[in-house]
Amino acid sequence: MPKAKIMIIDDEEAIIEFVRTALKTFGYDVIWATSGEMAFIQLQKEKPDLIFLDVMMPHMNGWEVLELLKTDEATQSIPVIMLTALDKPKDRLQSAKEGAADFLAKPFNHNHMLEKIRDVLGESVA
Template sequence: MNKKILVIDDEDDILDFVERVLKDAGFVVYKAKDAKQGLIVLQTEKIDLILLDIMLPEMDGWQVMQMLKSEERLKKIPVAMLTARVDAYDKIIGLKEGAVDYICKPFTADDLLKRINDIFLYIEKNNL
């Protein structure tokens, strides 16, 4: 069965690019422009990976991470930060909060796919 990935980002061009790249690679993709839309998807779909932007309207990515990790049903879903914030402090915070990866914008299609495939490979090898 194809892996389901939820992309939460408020930039349409990023959402469309990531969707195209991932769909072409065989993933099922759900898009959300903000945390509220993302949470609606999470109520109805079993998601295998979340790509989460930090800078979102209303609720930022850090708040979303904290909420995901506090809910039993959602806390095991791996989250990779997908963001333009490139300083080391943000990366440390993201990984400390439980992110499995920190993907900096801009990125290429090849880089995105490699990182996502590496995440799924790691999960599979470690029975997570």
């Protein structure tokens, strides 16, 4: 069975690079965007199975991107995992409130990320 396609939206290229290499190693197909606007361009063509979305981004922040993703019929069913800078209860609550599937606090490692993917997609990581 082909592995899932995962999208990462983050303005920090280092994070994208990390996620990309890590997930590729585990056989995932990875696409990325460095801003919310770029993400919407990508999403015209691609349909990922899961999106990692950074909260702190310039211009359009993660919460706004999340709201718009949930407004668009084409994307509203894609699970979104929010990437938050700190493990703040406020961010957890807002993640749930705006319809995110889960959240992941930075800094995170491979295991954290794979665990979240498994939880959200309900697949095995091995």
